[in-house]
Amino acid sequence: MAEGGFNFNIVIVGLGLIGGSYAMALKRLNPSSICGIDVDENSLKEALNMGIIDQGFTDGKEVLKNADLVIIALYPEKIINFIKINIDNFKKGAVITDTCGIKEGLIDNINSFLPDDLDFIGGHPMAGRESKGIKVASKDIFNNANYIITPTERNCKENVMLIEKMAKDIGCKKVINISPKEHDRIISFTSQLPHVIAVSLMDSDLIESDIETFTGGSFKDATRVAVINSELWSELFFLNSDNLIAEIEKFQKSIEKVKNAIMLEDKCTLKDIFESATVKRKKMV
Template identity: 45%
Template sequence: MSDGDFTIAIVGLGLIGGSTALALKGFKNCTRLGIDIREDVCKAAMEEDAVDFASTDPSQIIPKADLIIICIYPDPMIAFINDNIKYFKKNVIITDVGGIKEAIVSKMEALLTDDMEFVGGHPMAGREFDGFESADINLFQGAGFLITPSRKSTPSSIALVHEIAKYIGCKRIEEVSPKKHDEIIAYTSHLMHVSAAALCMNPPADMTLTFTAGAFKDCTRIANINGKLWSELFIENKEPVLTEISKFISNIELLKKYIEEEDFDSLKETLDKVRGIKEELLTR
């Protein structure tokens, strides 16, 4: 397939989908098409040159697409494929941007026909605001990108997703199994959102912003959370998430014990160890 003879469809033009569309301008001199359930979003995406054309009607877009990037929630993603599978081109390549992989890969392997390919993708970028109005061409600059091949992947389709990740600005690109992806993401992403939510559940009634500084902002930024999306992610990745929550509770209980017992030496030793772990993590 030559440059200029390549069409990409982005399904869901929110923060990630809109940013992906913007960042893909010029990739293989491709045509960028968009699908969204909202007419106003389709119009805005065309006006902002995120896509060459967008529609709320998948039948207008899918038959033209050589590559489809699905940027919607996990459950609607499977429903979208199932409802529109009759429109997909032969040998189409499908990828996604979702935060869980094992369940999605399993469902996609069962759903797709032999002449359709699927490569899981997960750009490690985002922000606490949703919607196309928050889309940013530079969102992925310097970010990580995880590729989760499936039984429906080929070396060429994996290479294409790798090429796309690099083109949109991602610097650290790794292939990993869907299972390992979900286990590690349960810590690096899901637990972080759980802890941020928990930190905002019982604030002091008389607290004002005068009492806050960087620590409060850093630890609670992602508590501005999309409840529907993150409820899906937590439950779909339940076992790894519960494992990480249990470890987190054990660590909190240990710190609580040292404080209760005024065990300065153990507390300091633990905090010094944590500082070393954090510094080492930043070198990986």
């Protein structure tokens, strides 16, 4: 592994919103080389035209042989497939990372077949957009975002530090190391549950054509992420379903409690819940 600065060869796998944004942000750091792999030749052409990759490839056979750092910006199942198919193509000592929103099952699966001379480090930039594809990619998605890294005992400390450095250099505000298990538990509450709520709210009543007239900010805010990439989020939900179901059920108990307080005109209970929610929410920026 080349040390210091960005004197190494980077390969980004999957030139969509996230992969394209990595390419844009990393290209500016002048790495030795930056190449892209995508099954879609149009995305490769687009990335070449944008000047954010040096070369594009539709598979990993040739380019992975020289890659020091491989960033896989695919959906979870496809990350595993990509590594399996290319298991003999990686350079010895290469650092492989990903960008997806679930970690424990993914990392266990990959580590079960990864040779000792390859290091897979789970990464999750808390950045995204409602749209997809390289055309909406932007280096700015990382600005002020948090970047979660989920190292395991198998990982080489130096390689973890490389991913930390990369996260900061592309603009992330804060980099946090946490176990894959803890990541998945917390994320099921802080990210997956709000998505479940947003789609459930959109689904829960007929929307009159001019409903917008009757919405202040609260409805729009609560449903912003109801514009959802259904392929990606079904997969993320299924792969973290134990945690997510537990969080949904806690939320169901909570809303049932609020409902009962309203039905019974139990002002005392309702005010306790409101005041506690207010205090908790004010602590967040």
